[in-house]
Amino acid sequence: MTHSSLPLKLPIGLQNFDGIRQDDYLYVDKTQIIHDLVTTGRYHFLARPRRFGKSLMLSVIKHLYRGDRELFKGLWIESRWDWAKTRPVLHLSLNDIGFKTLGLEAALLSELQLQSSQWGIQLQEEGIARQFRELLRKLAHQQGSVVVLIDEYDKPLTDYLDDIAQAQANQQLLKAFYSILKDSSVHIEFLMMTGVSKFSQVSIFSDLNHLKDITQHPRYVALTGYTQQEVELYFGERIAELAQQSKRSVEAQLALIREWYNGYSWGQDVKLYNPFSLMSYLDTGQFNNYWFSTGTPTFLLKLMRQKWLYEVDEVEVDELAFAAYDLTDLQVYPVLFQTGYLTIKQQNEFNVYRLGYPNREVKESMLRYLIAEIQHTEASIGTPMVLQLRQAFYQNDMDSLIRIINSIFRNIPSQIFIAEAESYYHSLIYLVFFYLGQYAESEVNTNNGRLDCVVKTDTHIYVIEFKLNKSAEAALQQIRDKGYAEKYLMDARQKVLLGVNFSSTDKAVKDWDTDFII
Template sequence: MIKFPYGISDFHRIRTDDYLYVDRTAFIPVLEEAGRQLIFLRPRRFGKSLLLSMLANYYDVKTTGEFDTLFGNLAIGQQPTPEHNQYLILRWDFSKVSAQGDLEHIRSSLFQHINQAIKDFVRQYQAQLTFSVDIYDDDALGSFQSVVNVAKSSGYTVYLLIDEYDNFANDVLIQDTTDAARYRELLQGEGILKTLFKIIKASASEGKIARVFITGVSPIVLSDMTSGYNVATSIYLDEDFNSLCGLTENELSTLVQQTAQSCALPPTQTATVMETLQQFYNGYRFCADMTQTTVYNPTLCFYFLRHYQKKCQAPEKMLDGNLAMDAGRIRYIAALPQGSTVIDHILDEQNPAMLQELENQFGVENLREVQQDSHYMLSLLYYFGVLTIIGRNGLGKLILGIPNLVIHSLYVERLKQHALPRTQDEQWASHLAEQFYQTADLQPLADFMEHKYFAVFSNRDYCWSNELTVKTAFLTLLFNDTWYIMDSETALQRRYSDLVMIIRPSMRHYAPLKDFIFEFKYLKLDDLKLTGEQLREKSVAELEAMPPVQKALQDALVQLRQYRPVLESKYQQPERLYCLAVVALGFERVVWRLLD
């Protein structure tokens, strides 16, 4: 049985309590060569804190006697670098700093955290420190200068590890997008953070700090602090470190094989488990080099495999609560003046979002651009982990896309909340969708779409075809990753306007559930030579009898006949597969037909 370290970022505990550790120590020599002060960005829950913990244990003078236990059978254990176990480790975690209240409250929280870390440092290294450290309750910057001076005087240098350096500054920004004052006070002029990093820079240049490793999520603070700290090397877009955090395909495949053995799964079922993980958790690329493999979200993979190992079946919910904050990041972007247009564009598979290059430093002077310029918004979404690099176009522009289905669900949920803000409407829509999964009768949902949904979608500033708009509207009502995989593009080689709903392998034992393929068509009111009011007065039978509607239905049915054999062959249950042609008449009426 594998002890998956779900939610555990303590390297020492993982290694001494026999938890799984996916070896990243081979990167240590490369990191040492990259620079003495490094900045590394990754989305939340990608293993940054565990990386820092591993580095702390490797370089700490206090773990010298445990080196073989901690690193002996890892890559670095065979050829350690000369710097192992040479430093005193000082760690800060800015996710523990509160962004609530005014500047003085934030300053107080930051100083309390720094001072507490220094007190822990002094207790940890009391045998190494030959002088006492002065700790100032109202001046943690002075405390910091005192501790590095004492370490140097005692014959040691400090390795400073800063986790989530941008956390509370980002929170200040996101809490109120119109209030740049607190953010400016934190970072510009002689702001707290800027002053702090100037002291770090000076201490490093004086030989008191040997190395600095900083992690965070986005570069939104960097341009505001770089004048005070312009010596760090940014490695977060370097292809050499694409897989420094995250799981590779080979690593995950090995874990799936081990899990499958504990559940005595046949090879076909093992392959199905791997396919599910690929669809829901893979797809992240952290550099512009398209030859680099995509990586998996490790936290979600461990969440899934831990459950599978215990129950020998997949968890019902593919998204655990650890990504709730990612949904908040999407809401933040969507709430900006041009944010909803950016979110709409991201969901347009025919015309994907593109950038010449990612914005890699922006701060308070760019707030207007962040709120209005799609380049900044798309870059932020990339750093948040809800967009990734999926390719380049003919001119070398980066093509951005949603990495996987679990992130896709966050976008869809955002659209649904916007379209159905009233709880009772959302609950009724979910009830109608659940009925449809079992009956394949689309009419109740079509009626709901006509009366409740189309008014919202018709007013949106869509930059794509209306056919895709109709698909998006139905997707938001039907999306359900508990029972369904809402994508089979590879299997079908389908056109983008189709919506495919395949029952998840772990849910196929629920007999009432059905598989679905949709083909959507859109007819403009001008083409129909009718007004919206005239359409609303017609019966369904009258709508179906209209020649443009008949043609659109027949065209859709022809395409569905081409798709159906592919899925019938793949899933071997043709009796569960229902193919639906759906025609939207403006944003007024819906006509649909099942393929015989």
């Protein structure tokens, strides 16, 4: 580590603590919370979305137990750790073992051989489970009780969610492999496992009954990710420079950064930033989609299509949604939450959770892909259409609005067009409206029922009802009869009642009608 007046470099995508510290990259000091973690329990599991700092956190723990004091110079833990007490560290990252090319069993065997050779240990048993047990036993006998760090424990599962047969085969191998951890507990000083999801039937949650899941533990919510305080402390100078370049106040710049990249929550009041997105923005100075673009959720979109669930913002789930789930029965909301596309917005005293998009980056990106998924087009195609639709709403141009809606449905291939599903029409139009950046709501509760959709602009409130193979007048009459617009009467904006009737035969809007409330 050198000492320079130049600002430390941003460690975008870097996961090795030693490289970050030795090559003058910035490190947000998490050693106080890590100290709490390693001194208050022996077996821990943490689930966080990809690119959220899990691998770096494990790298810190590895160098802590190795006694690499020089890497911790100036950090909170430097004067609070017994550096004379070192432990052998077995660090396995299932993301890096090459299971896609070798196959999981061969990849694990190769990794065990590599790890054992680093300690001068000869493995004589056969099979991944027996060799893992042998390595732990011999390493503990040779060096003392072992620190076991397993990163991306579920990678061989999450990479094959679109191939359930292969995922299940990998699941059985992992079950045998991880079951050794229970039998070898006498040799283990400390165990930390990380992943994206909690899967049942891989033995770690059933067999390791003393494994502590800290995913939603109040003390460890900020173990990875950045808090608002950390962002302002460690990146304040960069943010001030960007504010000056953009001719904004620092407060306004911080507000924009929060809107784009903050918002991740695991049930506490603390809202976290995705480190990868935040640092990518600070590097370029451009508000863009960074995290989402590194891993397009193809499988998730497929799952949402299978379950016919596209409107996933502001949904309610109970605490069972956060339990370990089965590969053969994946549910949309828990998967979206665990993979980081939804986050906890609110929790009540009955442990009912409201989930929603964490921030603008995820929301805009997800909606773009959802629109493309329903239309069966490329995600980039929808952007000009959305801009045209936005202009139509702002200009209160209903003719253009209907013309654009018809163009959306004309783009859908006939062979996949769902002729009689009213929810299909409703979901696609709602997603497009929501992507406008307007305040759009779907299936709004009123005193007399549920209104299909509301879109708000600076000057108008559009109260919209959709019908399929009926009539626009029937849709409009339902708005009047149910009094759907009454909840907006005190609002000064003009209220536009819009009834839209789709024809499944024509694959288009057959007729539409409007009424106005001043």
